[in-house]
Amino acid sequence: MRDRQNTTLCIFDPKSPRVSAFQLHEWIHETLRLQDPVIRMIQIDGPRRRVYINFVYKKRMRAILEYRHETGELTTVIVEEAEMGVRRIRIPNFPPEISGITLRGALSKFGDIKKITEELWSRSFRYPVSNGIRIGSIGLKQHIPSHLGIAEHRFLVSYEGQRSTCYALHITTTEATRS
Numbered sequence: 001m002r003d004r005q006n007t008t009l010c011i012f013d014p015k016s017p018r019v020s021a022f023q024l025h026e027w028i029h030e031t032l033r034l035q036d037p038v039i040r041m042i043q044i045d046g047p048r049r050r051v052y053i054n055f056v057y058k059k060r061m062r063a064i065l066e067y068r069h070e071t072g073e074l075t076t077v078i079v080e081e082a083e084m085g086v087r088r089i090r091i092p093n094f095p096p097e098i099s100g101i102t103l104r105g106a107l108s109k110f111g112d113i114k115k116i117t118e119e120l121w122s123r124s125f126r127y128p129v130s131n132g133i134r135i136g137s138i139g140l141k142q143h144i145p146s147h148l149g150i151a152e153h154r155f156l157v158s159y160e161g162q163r164s165t166c167y168a169l170h171i172t173t174t175e176a177t178r179s
């Protein structure tokens with residue numbers, strides 16, 4: 001999955017009537033007041049009632065607006081930065097002594113945490129207990145580094161589409177002084 005960079009997402013009420021491409025272009029010009037040179041692409045996802053506006057440079061937009069249909073009906077439109085999507089992250093060797101609240105706190109700066117669970121050994125084993133791997137579902141707003149310091153421990157974090165990072169760049173000052 002590729003990240004949507006420099007992209008704003010306009011979410012129309014899914015129950016609202018469809019809006020033509022021409023009407024959307026006019027609404028973007030009149031309501032969002034965007035000029036031609038800053039827009040690289042406009043992508044319309046009609047069935048989901050979403051419009052993606054990609055910019056030449058980074059532009060942050062966040063608002064709740066209205067769209068007035070030709071019938072006079074008003075539709076709510078949420079305008080926000082397009083996210084990187086919900087990702088399933090994996091953190092191996094996570095000890096039970098570190099609370100889920102601590103883990104949530106460390107991960108929350110990277111996006112909206114949907115769920116964090118403990119992976120269990122299969123029932124085919126004698127003890128179907130936690131295997132030390134935490135699995136999270138996060139709506140990413142920014143990438144998570146491959147190594148993350150949580151409660152004075154260092155953990156590997158992995159997920160599909162993760163950007164490569166250098167292990168050495170994430171060494172903390174206390175780890176560097178011990179070496």
